[in-house]
Amino acid sequence: DAGVIQSPRHEVTEMGQEVTLRCKPISGHDYLFWYRQTMMRGLELLIYFNNNVPIDDSGMPEDRFSAKMPNASFSTLKIQPSEPRDSAVYFCASSGGQGMSYEQYFGPGTRLTVT
Amino acid sequence: GNSVTQMEGPVTLSEEAFLTINCTYTATGYPSLFWYVQYPGEGLQLLLKATKADDKGSNKGFEATYRKETTSFHLEKGSVQVSDSAVYFCALTPNAGGTSYGKLTFGQGTILTVHP
Numbered sequence: 001d002a003g004v005i006q007s008p009r010h011e012v013t014e015m016g017q018e019v020t021l022r023c024k025p026i027s028g029h030d031y032l033f034w035y036r037q038t039m040m041r042g043l044e045l046l047i048y049f050n051n052n053v054p055i056d057d058s059g060m061p062e063d064r065f066s067a068k069m070p071n072a073s074f075s076t077l078k079i080q081p082s083e084p085r086d087s088a089v090y091f092c093a094s095s096g097g098q099g100m101s102y103e104q105y106f107g108p109g110t111r112l113t114v115t
Numbered sequence: 116g117n118s119v120t121q122m123e124g125p126v127t128l129s130e131e132a133f134l135t136i137n138c139t140y141t142a143t144g145y146p147s148l149f150w151y152v153q154y155p156g157e158g159l160q161l162l163l164k165a166t167k168a169d170d171k172g173s174n175k176g177f178e179a180t181y182r183k184e185t186t187s188f189h190l191e192k193g194s195v196q197v198s199d200s201a202v203y204f205c206a207l208t209p210n211a212g213g214t215s216y217g218k219l220t221f222g223q224g225t226i227l228t229v230h231p
Contacts, residue, residue: 004158031217042223043159043204050217091158095217102208102217103149106158 004107006092012113018080021110024073025094033104034067034077035091043091049075050096082114117142121205121222128195128229136190136225138179138205146207148172148181148188149219153202162190162203166210195229202226 005024013019025032033048047057052069060067064083069075079086089111093104122137140146147166151159163172168183177192188205205222 033218043221045218048218056218093159102147102219103161103164104159104219106151106160108158 004092004094004105006090006107006110008110009108010111010113012115013082014115015083016081017114018078019082019086019112019114021077021090021092021112023075023077023092023107025075025092026105027073028096029094029105030072030096031094031102031104032069032075033093033095034075035093036088037091037109038088046077079112082112084114087112087114117146117207117209117220119205119207119220119222121203121225123225125226125228128227130197130229130231131194132229134190134192134195134199134227136203136205136227138188138190138222140186140188140205140207142186142207142209142220144209145183146209148179149206149208150177150179150188150190151204151206151221153204153224155201159204195227197229197231200227200229 007022030051034046036044046059047067049069067077089109091106091109093106095102095104118141120139149164150162152162153159163174165172165181168181171180179188179190202224204224206219208219
């Protein structure tokens with residue numbers, strides 16, 4: 001299996017621009033998670049889905065952030081408009097599947113820089 | 116609610132030293148416990164896990180035992196290598212039921228640096 005795939009790996013954008021991060025979970029997994037990691041705040045859970053349905057979005061920092069999961073093999077995290085304080089590494093992770101194991105498998109992350 | 120507390124870092128050791136990173140948790144019922152490792156520039160990787168009391172998880176020379184009586188899951192390695200330098204995260208998930216089912220609660224992470 002290719003593991004969790006994220007794109008792009010690096011994104012540099014200017015303040016005010018729209019940013020879209022993409023994630024392809026491991027086939028057969030029914031949970032998908034979006035995290036943000038910074039030096040100051042550590043690892044934060046933003047939102048997670050079960051069977052493509054958002055379960056908990058309480059970690060989404062504000063309305064500028066939105067996430068979708070249109071099907072079992074694709075999810076997006078969008079920031080509009082972006083701000084310098086959004087600069088961080090964003091991770092996608094997936095879990096579940098046959099046997100219902102809840103260990104999460106992380107993607108390599110997208111490093112976002114907003115100037 | 117659920118929470119995980121790790122010993123504060125950073126931890127700096129010489130090669131071949133003994134490693135312990137403490138982890139304690141608060142949770143209802145019987146959660147599953149995990150240690151994840153993050154190498155520089157990479158995502159988190161599962162290092163080991165334990166799903167019930169007294170289970171011992173082990174991988175790559177690392178071990179951790181699920182201690183229900185002390186609500187702990189300390190990570191140990193008898194002889195660390197330079198390549199073990201990374202950030203280590205302790206985490207838990209409820210085993211069944213509740214609104215947190217499937218969701219991991221992470222500790223704050225402990226930075227380990229091993230010198231030759």
